Amino acid sequence: MFDDPLLLARLQFAFTAATHYMFVALTLGLAPYILTAQLRAALSGDRERMSAVRFWGGLYLVNYGMGVLSGLVMELQLALNWSGLQEMYGYSFGAPLALETMTAFFIESTFLGLWIFGWERMGRWAHLACFAVVTATAYLSAWWVLVSNGFLRNPVGFEMEDGVAHLTDPAALLANPAATMAFGHVVTGSLLVGAAVVIATSAHHLRRGNDPQRMFSRGMGYGALVMCLVPIPVAAFGGVQFQLFGQDPPTSGQTYTAAEIEAVEAAGSGIHPAVGATADILMMGLWSLMFFLGPLLLLGLLAARFSGRVRAVRWPLYPLAALPFLPYLASVAGWVFRETSRQPWTVVHHLTTADAVTPMSPAAAAVSFGLFTAAFAGLAATTWWLLVRFARRGPGGGPLAEHRDDAPEQDPARVPAL
16 A cells, blocks of 8 residues: 555545544534524523533534644645646636635634624624624535535536636536535535534433533434434435436546546446445445434433423433434545545546646655644544533533633623623
């Protein structure tokens, strides 16, 4: 393996992308829950409900910060290891990524900063609006990334000039079915990730008898409802994409002839079908498990509530600590299946993966693989430790926890009426 720069570059990208997606999925999954919780708190004027917003928002903040760091590192390795892709398709593939960077690192980060430091410093509706912008830009950021990824699967909206792809039809790029269907699949899958984290955290506190203002009971109810409803659209969006995998992309500006395409695919088939099939089986198996687990969990909560034994029945809560692994593994398996299905192409029928990789020696590829893998392993371990630590502390020990004894006195006219 260490003698093949192409294999090392592919494995490196697989590890970094899978790790980065863990942060992205939790960001997309938690944001709607936090936004809804803050809206309810603002409408009801209940200050105690805001403690729940601070708690879940603290977990969001930790995850978001690590997501930004991993995103920067991943973009760096994309530029270093895949120069062939950048040189030929930088104007088309890279344009949505540039917009994603502007969305995530300027708009989203700015309004998240306002939300973090705006507690007790702005009106409750202005504060809510800040997080609404954060949520919208998080989803917009994911959309731009999937527009770029969809271009690799189904290249549209460009023309080749002197060996370089120039974007000629932005509308076709944005309406690419390989992007729109993937966006729906990723968004619904991320909601499962967020719900699983909320359930696992809430179950930990409920089995300890810690449920201030019923915030964790509400979390369990929300998570169970999402786990019950969302697996259906996840499967629907995923099923539509199977049709795209068997279709040839548009032939405008085709780089390879039909005979050359057949020869490239015959020579590069390798282990990709086996890896893709294994990932598909894992994804479908985990999805099936969640499909049955959601209704079972919801029925269990309803039965416990109506029987009045919510606090007495605690043993079923222990296995729920491992629930987040199910949607995480299913998401990563789905990504592996999606990416291996277009191999040996980076841009289907236009650029092979072997031509997209940066020419480098085996030693340089091994060093790059080792450094980036170690960096992402460190980021993942640190994030996991921080998330578990703050989740176990509860609403009084998170990074956004309110310390009323230390809070400065505010002008009553400026304090939100909660």
